[in-house]
Every structure is written in structure tokens, then in C-alpha cells.
Amino acid sequence: MKKILVANRGEIALRVMRSCKELGISTVAVFSEADRNAPFVRYADEAVCIGPPPSAQSYLQMDVIIDVCKKLHVDGIHPGYGFLSENSDFALKVKQAGITFIGPSPEAMDMMGDKLSAKAAAKKYKIPMVPGSEGAISSVEEGKKIALETGFPLLIKASAGGGGKGMRIVERIGDFEEQMNLAVSEATSAFGDGSVFIERYVTGPRHIEIQVLADNHGNVVYLFERECSIQRRHQKVIEEAPSSVLTPELRKQMGECAVNVAKACNYSGAGTVEFLLDDKRNFYFLEMNTRLQVEHPVTEMITGIDLVKQQIKVARGEKLDFKQEDLQIHGHSLEVRVYAEDPSNNFLPDIGKLSTYQRPQGLGVRVDDGFEEGMDIPIYYDPMIAKLVTFGKDRSEAISRMIRAIDDYRITGVETTLSFCRFVLNHKAFVSGNFDTGFIKDHFKPEMLIHERADEAEVASVFAAALLRELGDKKHRAGDTQSKEGSAWRLNRLS
Ligand code: MV4
Secondary structure (H helix, E strand, C coil): CCEEEECCCHHHHHHHHHHHHHCCCEEEEEEEHHHCCCHHHHHCCEEEEEECCCHHHCCCCHHHHHHHHHHCCCCEEECCCCCCCCCHHHHHHHHHCCCEECCCCHHHHHHHHCHHHHHHHHHCCCCCCCCECCCCCCCHHHHHHHHHHHCCCEEEEECCCECCECCEEECCHHHHHHHHHHHHHHHHHHHCCCCEEEEECCCCCEEEEEEEEECCCCCEEEEEEEEEEEEECCEEEEEEECCCCCCHHHHHHHHHHHHHHHHHCCCCEEEEEEEEECCCCCEEEEEEECCCCCCHHHHHHHHCCCHHHHHHHHHCCCCCCCCHHHCCCCCEEEEEEEECEEHHHCCEECCCECCEEECCCCCCEEEEECCCCCCECCCCCCCEEEEEEEEECCHHHHHHHHHHHHHHCEEECCCCCHHHHHHHHHCHHHHHCCCCCCHHHHHCCCHHHHHHHHHHHHHHHHHHHHHHHHHHCCCCCCCCHHHHHHHHHHHHHHC
């Protein structure tokens, strides 16, 4: 493989190109008119504008992207995450054009994309699953019967859904018919497939996912877990590896189950198997994501493995060059997602210009981003500015390093979720490791950030007073470092 086209934008496009470069592979960026000045476009060896800003007219244009590949003699396409990454039609078109799709086969994608066929495949390997219906529910009558057997509360899920889309909670049998009809019509309009199934509702679960890597020679390994329970409306906010609740035995059991799920669909490349863990530490298979995930860096930090490099090697037909026994967890890693959203205003997207943009640096800090100071955050795409990742010898060091890195980050021009992330990292439930997917709902109110702002306002007034004194001080000398340092400190606290 000599040339790879990255069918994506922003931080992940850059992330992928860096690994290509290390492998001596040249890179092609495709970009929309909104991304003309983006760092990933400059970083690529070649770059082609493929259309206007809306994704449907640019990043989702399969044929246009494949035409670029043909013109530029591209051998492989890396889809990143989102956009076309889990689109089996695209994977198939790429293959038919004689180009290597860096990811699983269209068949594996289809099997795992449909939750019911994923569960049917996993069942053959005796993977633990939440009790509920065996397959799709074909009528309200059948559904009610299964609902009574399953017990309440229960969830009606869309087979074509995932990531929380098309889920409905049913608390009592009297609500079943209405909720089922709603679920079916939502699934039909959202996915063009009204198939739904029932699962008992696991209350207060943790979301734990296992990273797997498979080659085309039958080798599959797991690269341990990521704890992703800190979510807001199915949007992950903080991820970490390893999880503070897994024992070595449970880690091995879940890892081996994840490997079997990958085997069940003849998986190739990097994939993620999602599990729920209940308060008694029972785990249940939920679904498999057939792409590189946003939060993959925390796994890279604790295993020392470059997942993108491995994806490319596997796609080139190479065997995995390590075995399960060779893999070990080293230290602890956290990732916070920095969004251009206002956490004190219901996380309203706050687009605009990054007037100030200075990244934190230093030992154990990694910033994966796609912006530079002075750039506008386009309104057309996901408002994620950066992934801030830290690594430490243990969880406590990773946390204090993250708090330090958040304090060192300088972003002005847009509101960001940094203050919210700092709130979570300082919370005793987070620090203790004793939390579940209800963390934000249970512990966060927007007023809690106002407190921090009041604190900043107080510092601002002290600073303003000091500045006025200084300006008024006619005897003020240039060599008065004491007062200079004091001012600098206050200035830092302000931005
Ligand atoms: C569940 C569940 C409880 N019980 N399934 C949400 C995302 C999708 N992947 C599955 N999800 C859930 N499935 C059963 N049987 C609770 C959730 C869930 C959730 C899961 C992971 C992380 C955050 C969540 C927030 C709400 C609900």
C-alpha cells in the first residue's frame, strides 16, 4: 500500500495521516469548502475539494470519493469514524473499485449493524445477553406476552438502531402497546426498518467496551477495556482505560467474549464490543461497533499499540505481530472531549472563532485536535474541538494530570465543555470510581458551574483593582518582578 485516502476530516483525519506517514505511506485528503484551511488538508501530501460544506454534498459522496481514488492511484481508504465508516454499501463499492477498505468486510458490518443479527451470531458463542425476546417482535400481542415474561421496566430497542437511537422504556404492561407502536414507527422513519426487540432494563449500568483487533488469518486479540459511563444523552464525555471496577478475572472473561463476538462475524481490523455491567458485576453484550472509535487513544496509551497502524497492517494482509500473552496494561489513561458547547446553557453548541487557542503540553499529555488559533468552528459538523488525553502511572496521577492540563488549556472565542469536565474530574463519585451511566443526571446541575464563574469573577475584580493600583503608582519600577509575577498569575487565571 503506497497511498491512502482519508475519507474524513478534523482530528481523526490528522490522526490517521500521522500513522500513514510513519509507515511510509503517502496521504490524500478530501475536504469540503468549509475545511479549505483546516490543518488536515495541509498535512496531507495531496488534497482534493469534493464539494460544498454540508456532509451530504461532500464527506458522504461515495462515488466522488472513489473517483478521486482512481484519479490519484490510491490503494486504500481509511474512513475514520462517523460519515461513511459503518456504511457497508461504501465498503462494498470501494472493494469493487479494486481499492482496499481499511476496516471490516461489508458482510461483518451488516451482521453487526443489525442488533438482532449481531445477537443471533453472538448467541452461538454463549455470550451473556440481557434477558428478553429471542428475535424481532412481530405483533403487539406477542410483545405483551414476552414483556410479561421479561418483567419491568424493560426496553424496546430498534434492531437497526444503536447508540441509544430508537430506544423506549416501558414501566408497566398498560404502556406497552403505545410504546411499541411509537418504537416501530420511529425505527421505520429513522432507519427504514421497523424491527424491534425487547430487553429487560438494566438499571444503573456501567458502559464498558472492549477493543479488539483481528487479522485475516484467524487471529483475534483484545486490547482490554474502556470505561465510558460518563455520558450525556448518549454522547460520551469522559473515557478511561482501564476501568476501575474490573478484576483481572472479569477482564479476561469479557475480553474472551469480545474476541468470540469478533470471530462470530469473521471480523477484520479494529472493532469495539460494547457491554453493560450491572451493579452485581454481571456483564451483557449489547452491540459491536465496526469502526475505529473516537476514544481509541486511551487504549493506545495503556497498551503502547498504534491502532491505526495495526488497522493498516491488517488491511495489507499482514498477520498480527503480537499475541494475547504479549499484551499488558501499563498505567492509566483518561480522555475528555472538548466540545464547543456551553455547559451552563444546556450544552448549546457555541460556534465561532477560536480567538485564543493554546494547547496544554508536558509529560503524559496528548491533544488530538484539528483546529488552530484564529480558525472558525464550522457549523456543519460535530462541534468537537479536541480530545484531551492524559496518561499516568495510576488513575490518580492521570486525573491530577488531566485537571492540570484542563487548567493549562487556553480557549477563548467559544464556550467549551472544559469547565464541565473539570467539575466531573473533581467530583468525589468520579474520583472514587463509584459511578454509572446516570452520573451526569445524578450529580450535575448547570448552577454548579456558575460557582466556578463567580470564583473567576472574584479573581477578575482583584486583578482589576491591582491593575488600577499599578497604573496609579508613579513610582512603579520596571524591575519590580514581584508585582509582575503576581499580575501574570492573575491574568492566567482569567483566560
Ligand atoms: C440498555 C440499557 C439498560 N438496559 N439496555 C444506550 C446506548 C446503547 N448502546 C444501549 N444503551 C443502553 N442499553 C438494557 N437492556 C441502558 C442503556 C443506556 C446507556 C448505555 C450505555 C451508556 C449510557 C447509557 C445511557 C442510557 C441508557
